[in-house]
Amino acid sequence: MNVSTDAKFSKRTDKIKRSPIRELLKLITKPEIISFAGGIPDPTLFPAYLIEEATKSILRNEPEKVLQYGPTEGDLRLKSELVSRLAKKDNIKINEDEILILTASQQGLDLIGKILIDSGDTVIVGLPSYLGGLGAFSSYGANFIGIPLDDDGMRVDIIEEKLKKLKKEEIKRVKFIYVIPDFQNPAGVTLSLERRKKLVEIAEHYDILILEDTPYRELRYWKKSIPPIFTLAPRGRVMALFTFSKIFCPGMRLGYVIGSEPVIDRIVLVKQSTDLCTPPFTQGILREMLKGGALDEHVKKLVSVYRDKREFMLNVLNKYMLPLNLPDLKWTRPDGGLFLWMTLPLYMDAERMLPRALEKKIAYVKGCAFHYDNSGKNTIRLNFSYPTMDAIEEGIRRLSQVIAEEKRK
Amino acid sequence: MNVSTDAKFSKRTDKIKRSPIRELLKLITKPEIISFAGGIPDPTLFPAYLIEEATKSILRNEPEKVLQYGPTEGDLRLKSELVSRLAKKDNIKINEDEILILTASQQGLDLIGKILIDSGDTVIVGLPSYLGGLGAFSSYGANFIGIPLDDDGMRVDIIEEKLKKLKKEEIKRVKFIYVIPDFQNPAGVTLSLERRKKLVEIAEHYDILILEDTPYRELRYWKKSIPPIFTLAPRGRVMALFTFSKIFCPGMRLGYVIGSEPVIDRIVLVKQSTDLCTPPFTQGILREMLKGGALDEHVKKLVSVYRDKREFMLNVLNKYMLPLNLPDLKWTRPDGGLFLWMTLPLYMDAERMLPRALEKKIAYVKGCAFHYDNSGKNTIRLNFSYPTMDAIEEGIRRLSQVIAEEKRK
Numbered sequence: 001m002n003v004s005t006d007a008k009f010s011k012r013t014d015k016i017k018r019s020p021i022r023e024l025l026k027l028i029t030k031p032e033i034i035s036f037a038g039g040i041p042d043p044t045l046f047p048a049y050l051i052e053e054a055t056k057s058i059l060r061n062e063p064e065k066v067l068q069y070g071p072t073e074g075d076l077r078l079k080s081e082l083v084s085r086l087a088k089k090d091n092i093k094i095n096e097d098e099i100l101i102l103t104a105s106q107q108g109l110d111l112i113g114k115i116l117i118d119s120g121d122t123v124i125v126g127l128p129s130y131l132g133g134l135g136a137f138s139s140y141g142a143n144f145i146g147i148p149l150d151d152d153g154m155r156v157d158i159i160e161e162k163l164k165k166l167k168k169e170e171i172k173r174v175k176f177i178y179v180i181p182d183f184q185n186p187a188g189v190t191l192s193l194e195r196r197k198k199l200v201e202i203a204e205h206y207d208i209l210i211l212e213d214t215p216y217r218e219l220r221y222w223k224k225s226i227p228p229i230f231t232l233a234p235r236g237r238v239m240a241l242f243t244f245s246k247i248f249c250p251g252m253r254l255g256y257v258i259g260s261e262p263v264i265d266r267i268v269l270v271k272q273s274t275d276l277c278t279p280p281f282t283q284g285i286l287r288e289m290l291k292g293g294a295l296d297e298h299v300k301k302l303v304s305v306y307r308d309k310r311e312f313m314l315n316v317l318n319k320y321m322l323p324l325n326l327p328d329l330k331w332t333r334p335d336g337g338l339f340l341w342m343t344l345p346l347y348m349d350a351e352r353m354l355p356r357a358l359e360k361k362i363a364y365v366k367g368c369a370f371h372y373d374n375s376g377k378n379t380i381r382l383n384f385s386y387p388t389m390d391a392i393e394e395g396i397r398r399l400s401q402v403i404a405e406e407k408r409k
Numbered sequence: 410m411n412v413s414t415d416a417k418f419s420k421r422t423d424k425i426k427r428s429p430i431r432e433l434l435k436l437i438t439k440p441e442i443i444s445f446a447g448g449i450p451d452p453t454l455f456p457a458y459l460i461e462e463a464t465k466s467i468l469r470n471e472p473e474k475v476l477q478y479g480p481t482e483g484d485l486r487l488k489s490e491l492v493s494r495l496a497k498k499d500n501i502k503i504n505e506d507e508i509l510i511l512t513a514s515q516q517g518l519d520l521i522g523k524i525l526i527d528s529g530d531t532v533i534v535g536l537p538s539y540l541g542g543l544g545a546f547s548s549y550g551a552n553f554i555g556i557p558l559d560d561d562g563m564r565v566d567i568i569e570e571k572l573k574k575l576k577k578e579e580i581k582r583v584k585f586i587y588v589i590p591d592f593q594n595p596a597g598v599t600l601s602l603e604r605r606k607k608l609v610e611i612a613e614h615y616d617i618l619i620l621e622d623t624p625y626r627e628l629r630y631w632k633k634s635i636p637p638i639f640t641l642a643p644r645g646r647v648m649a650l651f652t653f654s655k656i657f658c659p660g661m662r663l664g665y666v667i668g669s670e671p672v673i674d675r676i677v678l679v680k681q682s683t684d685l686c687t688p689p690f691t692q693g694i695l696r697e698m699l700k701g702g703a704l705d706e707h708v709k710k711l712v713s714v715y716r717d718k719r720e721f722m723l724n725v726l727n728k729y730m731l732p733l734n735l736p737d738l739k740w741t742r743p744d745g746g747l748f749l750w751m752t753l754p755l756y757m758d759a760e761r762m763l764p765r766a767l768e769k770k771i772a773y774v775k776g777c778a779f780h781y782d783n784s785g786k787n788t789i790r791l792n793f794s795y796p797t798m799d800a801i802e803e804g805i806r807r808l809s810q811v812i813a814e815e816k817r818k
Contacts, residue, residue, distance in 0.1 A: 003645035005671045010527045019681045043473035064452035067660035110683045118419045135682035236412035251476035251690040262414045272428045273544035274519045281660040
């Protein structure tokens with residue numbers, strides 16, 4: 001008998017879409033392609049030597065610990081380092097039972113989806129929003145309410161409007177608001193302090209949790225930082241996700257989540273059957289990097305390089321895009337992070353345009369991938385951390401040609 | 410308003426039980442406790458120096474690759490190494506699209522559960538069976554059909570009996586048979602060749618998938634190895650899970666799954682939203698360890714040490730348990746792996762006995778934890794890879810005292 005594999009797959013996975021970013025990244029491994037696609041750190045900046053030293057240190061001093069199974073909650077000494085660092089950097093005051101080490105923050109999105117979402121529950125998300133979040137929540141059967149963004153981030157007033165229209169039973173099924181407050185992925189905009197406060201107010205009023213996902217917070221190039229939503233809300237209202245993919249390296253898959261003890265406890269429960277524990281080996285390396293302050297020094301370097309790249313991309317955008325004379329062509333000016341967000345004239349379609357961009361050996365992510373409802377056809381996400389300055393100039397020049405060819409005569 | 414966290418948790422996670430092993434491992438970190446509890450490698454054997462060399466090599470030669478994001482499917486060169494190794498070791502013939510690198514095999518149990526199990530579907534499992542598998546499948550709402558084991562492994566004849574009694578619609582919902590054929594965890598028994606063939610026949614007849622989980626296959630101390638079920642079945646019938654936790658180290662969380670392209674493809678889809686990819690950094694280290702044959706040498710060493718420990722534990726069991734004069738007290742004589750399985754007289758309860766064992770500073774896992782229906786109250790899993798020879802003797806001596814105190818006068 002033939003294996004009827006297709007008939008056996010779970011219904012939940014029939015709905016999952018392939019990540020267009022990850023599929024695109026496979027296509028663009030050729031070195032001649034200039035990629036604005038991934039949310040990828042500059043590979044020339046990886047602190048390889050420091051990692052070698054840190055690895056040597058843990059392998060010589062504690063091989064029996066870092067090569068063994070570890071607690072699901074994460075390495076206690078690493079958690080303590082992070083607790084102090086959070087207090088110092090952002091005045092976030094938690095204890096070691098309110099933090100859990102993750103196999104990068106994508107795992108946090110998955111596990112939070114798993115502990116909170118029953119099929120048919122609702123999550124409030126940005127339009128656009130990080131597609132890895134949308135994918136993780138979808139895989140547990142989430143429905144979405146989409147909230148547009150402007151230059152000050154998510155339109156919190158629209159969240160309130162939408163909630164007002166829901167019935168009591170429907171509100172009960174709104175499990176959380178997913179927000180990326182700092183230099184949002186993909187839009188690059190930052191949620192203002194006023195809106196952060198208002199968001200907390202709404203979440204309190206309707207008793208809805210907030211998931212604050214902040215992978216880029218330390219990569220700020222302009223203006224003063226705004227307090228995390230976590231610090232503006234009463235205990236237990238906010239779960240916050242952090243990753244080391246952008247400020248250290250993605251190749252170790254390290255991140256963490258902070259939240260109330262019941263939430264952390266429930267995540268521990270599901271993490272046990274998901275991967276038992278985040279690798280103690282890589283946790284040990286990270287702990288070494290944090291201990292001596294080496295990671296903080298490294299972040300300073302990243303900020304300085306990425307600040308220049310951002311500035312440079314904004315300059316070449318002016319240089320090549322303004323002559324196109326398209327008044328509806330706009331882009332954001334992010335205060336930090338890795339991306340800026342381009343809006344094309346409404347009649348253009350970034351998905352249809354992509355094959356021609358790839359022909360010209362440039363890549364971007366179509367903006368509709370970040371919209372759960374597949375809207376945003378005329379938007380594009382552009383990454384500036386990965387390409388070199390030369391590649392940024394040449395890539396934007398080519399992109400301007402691609403857009404010029406789309407222009408209505 | 411207070412946060413009503415408990416009311417928000419998903420129904421699926423209300424059913425999940427905490428892993429009694431992981432909870433126990435937290436209790437027994439004190440060095441004076443002799444632990445037979447974990448499935449834990451001997452930490453004195455970790456190849457720390459080889460890992461240091463491998464790490465140095467990848468960090469110097471390819472930092473921009475191993476510290477960056479990688480493909481969800483896993484590092485292609487590592488996959489090629491594994492494909493050759495499988496062909497050489499076990500005559501398993503697959504191509505690189507039929508293998509996916511995992512954040513250890515626990516992730517495989519989780520992801521296979523996720524792609525196959527809709528709430529209310531059935532999985533056929535051993536009584537007893539690895540509790541991490543039971544936990545992962547439960548978290549997606551699986552029901553279980555339990556099959557007892559004897560010295561030749563799962564009672565395949567009983568699988569057939571049970572399936573015969575099901576209606577056609579019920580059989581459709583039996584998604585797979587979960588089997589640990591080599592030195593089963595926890596029972597230590599090995600599925601005979603005859604039964605492997607019969608199992609494939611049944612799976613073919615009823616069109617049910619087989620999940621072959623074989624973490625200990627390379628740790629064989631006696632007799633000749635038996636072909637993997639994967640090689641005895643037509644293409645697509647079997648998914649097989651492998652881990653490097655026992656033959657390399659658990660602290661890097663590395664494993665892989667092999668199966669038909671549609672299955673691997675669906676796992677890729679869910680892995681994207683689970684953790685994007687297994688750390689390219691640790692995958693690179695493993696690749697280095699495999700390339701030069703260093704890992705194979707290491708496995709030889711493990712086999713030699715664990716063979717002695719197994720033999721020694723069997724000897725001290727005879728020495729301390731036979732004088733108790735309990736004809737119903739039995740234990741298995743595994744041909745490999747990390748565990749042996751003890752059956753106490755029916756009137757004894759290993760769970761009730763555990764606090765007294767802990768008082769005497771020894772730990773084991775109560776057997777009922779490996780039974781989805783909480784049966785097996787009079788059983789115990791004993792690990793022999795972790796403790797030293799001295800600890801094995803002293804620990805078994807103390808265990809014999811604990812059992813003696815339970816003896817009915």
